[in-house]
Amino acid sequence: MQQLLEYITQYVQLTPDEESAMLSKIKVKKFLKGQFVVQNGEICKYENFVLSGCLRSFYIDNDGLEHVIMFAVENWWTADLGSFITQKPSDLNVQCLENSEIIQIHYNDLQKLYFEIPKLERFFRIIIQKAFVAAQKRIVSNFSMDATDRYIQFREQYHDIEQRVPQYMIASYLGITKEFLSKIRNKLTAQKGDVSNGV
Amino acid sequence: MQQLLEYITQYVQLTPDEESAMLSKIKVKKFLKGQFVVQNGEICKYENFVLSGCLRSFYIDNDGLEHVIMFAVENWWTADLGSFITQKPSDLNVQCLENSEIIQIHYNDLQKLYFEIPKLERFFRIIIQKAFVAAQKRIVSNFSMDATDRYIQFREQYHDIEQRVPQYMIASYLGITKEFLSKIRNKLTAQKGDVSNGV
């Protein structure tokens, strides 16, 4: 709980009253590795704040292929926002990749909190803005960089995440096949390791 | 002006006082076709609401290639949000594709308005949420659909925009070359037009 309040404090200063109003509306929940926090076809009723653990959200296309949209670790928010804001069935799945501890805020409670505490509206405006900018940057990266450079960028940006999730999910996040990522990694380590026949 | 207020009313109900507070902080500006509303390297100082006309925002990569990130027509917002929220130099350009009339809100004024009118904070939270969901959907489309299907989807979703902007910018928006889009269009009209040798 303290973890969430500290996180919020980075963006807005809540009074003790506001903090307790907020805390009264949240619940902490534990999930096991493999469990689904959001399931395709069901309405996404909660915004989820990750206290510990690691999750992925992914989409299953018409050919049954999974596409990883994002990962979420400590102090990240995750949900199917499209389903959450419309309260219509979800297109996405959110699944735990590790045992995870998550704070959940129910849709109805969040609406009430927005009215009670305008600062919270501000808080979520700010973090969603940042998320939007990141999404837009990712679109640009996908268009302007090849798979090798995208992988290198991912490794630098999310070094912690790379260590925690299987390679084939990273490939999916990057929009390539697991086989191709494997080949990219091979090429990269060969370049670093083998000094004997540099160009 | 009325156009902006009507747009806002879709999401939040402002009092007459709030409306005039808002209007006192905005200015209407006319731009000619080709003019830049945001320029790479300069700080994006305004949020722009399009009253009339058509704009594109685009990124220039290390090889000097342009990548169209989004179009904006009547009743759309456009800016380099990354530059706007951090008030750091912009990575993007926003350029008019037609003579355009635009409402601009200065960064400092918007910060003041957020404090004066919490409902505005709510308003921007809601529209940025929608923009984020759209961006995420676009990422998924780019991964799960081929170029032909992405073009068909674009045509259905933004039929009005397709009529107004050059083909090579649509190709760029879709993440493909202008030559390849031309070939896709050819293939599609051949399928429709030529009934003689259907499969």
Added chain:
DNA sequence: CGTCTATTTGAATGTACTCAAAAGCGGTGG
């Protein structure tokens, strides 16, 4: 140690790109 899942390797293939050149299309001026 065996089973299950994840990663690697290789050959054949496909989707989309590059480069170069031609054709179309509007506008402008002689």
Added chain:
DNA sequence: CCACCGCTTTTGAGTACATTCAAATAGACG
């Protein structure tokens, strides 16, 4: 009214980046 210019779109040949499929190898876990 036609000729020319700049810009956009088209066409074609050769190529590259990434995929598919199949099989081998490596790792994790009971």
